[in-house]
Amino acid sequence: MRSTFFGLDMALRALQTQQQAIDITNHNVANANTEGFSRQTAQLGTTEPYTVPAFNRNPGPGQVGTGVQVELVKRVRDLYLDAQIRQEQQALGRWEATSNALQQIEVIFNEPSDSGLNTLMGRFWAAWQDLTSNPEDVAVRSNLVEQANNLAVMLRRDYDQLVALRHDMDQQIRIKAADVNGIAQQLADLNAQIAAVQLTGDQANDLKDKRDLLLDRLSKISKISYNEAGNGAVNVFLEGMPLVEGNRANTLRVAEGADGFARITWSSNGLAVAFGGGEIQGLLEVRDAGIPQRLEQLQQLASTLITQVNGIHRGGFGLDGSTSEIIAGLKLVTAGGTSTNVAISAIDVSGATEKTVYTFSSAGASQLTLSATINGVARTQTVSVSDMLGAGSTQVLDFSDLGVKLTLVGGGTDASAANIVDSLTKPATDELTTGFDFFTGTGANDIAVHPAVLANPNVVAAASVPCAPGDGSNALAIAQLQHRSDEASVTGIYKAMIAQLGVDGEGAQTMVTNEDLLVQHLERRKETVSGISLDEETANLIRYQHAYQAAARVMTAIDEMLNTIINGMGIVGR
């Protein structure tokens, strides 16, 4: 026999169960837009069936059902998809960081445009060509100095911006390392809570959602591997080194390296942290390889420009602005009236880092004195004029301790035409300016137009021989540097550099697009499994509501039946 009140209990359990299912639906609807939330379902099951105890069995069928209960509040989630998403997230993060940095480098170089280095170099070479045509024109010389200065400023600016970008990357690395520490600590805390909840046999669904969200975030910053322990805690590793173990987080330490950039080590043992992927790996690669490589190329470009231009410039001769007369090349007239031309050329003036004025003066009738202040050191040397009278006779003025050597060639090319020339009379004292650099500096970080050139454009060595204001052949030799396009030339280096930047940028962008698509696709699949469908929740709501109403109706029916038994029965004959 069943108990009289058996049905009442069953209806009550049905009411409670449908109510709980409605609560879960409510929770789902409420969290429809919560990031990281996975839908939960009430897994309903029958309660233990009831076999009526009796000495002799009832003639009716056995095992009466006793109603419904919520067996499990289930979090609907595909853990395999999570693992796949995290694997792709780290690749996406890494390539995004790389691609962003390369895009910024592209902005710095601003090619192809009318204001990039390519254009400025073109103007620089064109200015040398103009100087070839008008070496005696001060306006043309000033224009060259202006163009050269623009080029030098642009090279320094590009270099500085790359260095600034590198520091920017470093700053981001420090922030990401701090993020990793923050997430690791939160994971450890959640692990402790989840283990405590699971211990009692409950499902820590919402806590697990939070933890999964943190793992998703962490996987974008760095490549991670993880496993779930029996107590529900998750252990996280960075390339095999534990970051989170149960309720304990192993922190990263950011220390400043000798070069001023951040070095990330494990606090526990001081070993360098390997990330293996993620944004932080991308940032590290850009900081330690991508940008230094560009800096080096820029350095190589600038140092090639400096070396090649200076190499030719040193061999040439400039104008003297003060008298607008050309200096270098002397006519010696001895007391006896014998005269000779002396050509002066530089063998080696590499030691003269400052503009050097060589002054020649007659010391008596038979002596020629050369005085010069080379890098602040005053020097004098004397040659005998009689030694210079023979054609081709050579005297070397040797200041090799200061890195300067000049040669005087006597009786050189007679500047006068045979039939009509009397004599070319020059003052007894004459000056020669030669042999200094056009650019100072050694690379893109410190390239500048030589202060002497900036101060006086007339010292630009356009001529290859002294005393020739119309000679632009040295300027032409410099202008012709642009025809070289091999990999050791300025043009070649720059072209290769921009082409490589383009290829790298395009490659990174393609990787980002691909990884992004992959992640999106996986996210969609995850959403298919775990996302909230309001239609579905509404339908569930209606289903549970109807079930609730029906259970209430059953209870009413039982109530009526009991009413009949209690109040309507046994009153016969009253």
Add this chain to the structure above:
Amino acid sequence: MRITENMMTETMLRNLNVNTERLEALQDQLTSGKRIRKPSDDPPAVALALGFRAELDKTKQYVKNIDAASSWLGTTDSSLDALSSLLLRARELAVAGANDTLSAEDRQAMANEVAQLLDQAVVIGNSTYGDQYIFAGQKTTTPPFTLVAGPPEHVNYDGDSGAIVREIGANAVLSINTTGDTVFPTAFKALIGLKNALEASDSDAVDASLSDVQQACNSVLAERAKVGAKVNRLEVAQSRLEDIRINIAELLSKQEDVDMAEAVTHFSVAESVYKAALAAGSRAVQPSLLDYLR
């Protein structure tokens, strides 16, 4: 497959994003006229474009150099032309002065004219192009010739024999100047000789200087032929550079510039797709079961 509201919203947003990105890129191309804006847009094309730009700059510079060189040679030619007519006049005077019937006064008058011609010749020798003395070799800032009264009367040359060069193509260098020591010394010598002979009223000497004048005439003509040849070379180089410039500009444009017809077509397609996405999205995300329940 379960499709949730969030998926539909996400899908709509993502597709709208893709569409606006494409629209923005095409709009950038259309308004700037450039197909490539940064190296990663098309790395090989950017490398080519950089090369073409540099080549274009060079070509422009060569054309500029050739223009300046042509003007220089033009000035040289007209100066030599003037010198040549001057020498022809001197030859007429020499032929007339050699006539035995002339008196000493007649010859003096002729000598005076030759003196004028000599002054004139020095002025021609000091011809300038802009601020540059064209016959002074590389000493272009000082007048190369000065007449010295003497005795003996002579002309000083303060120039040199250096070449003025112009680059008219990659590594193609042309020397454009005629240095004063090539044709002028003979001319001066002949004129001074003729003048002295006329002043001395020595008809034999006048006759002798006639051949000097003739020789000077010939050397000026020979020099003018050289100048003419250089002008021809410049003209050939210029027309070739013009062809090259057009070719390079075309190649550069092919790499850098937008094919307008293509871009406009793509833009219209992108625009329609964007509009369709907006329309579809607005209808797909709106309704839910709730709209139909009472």
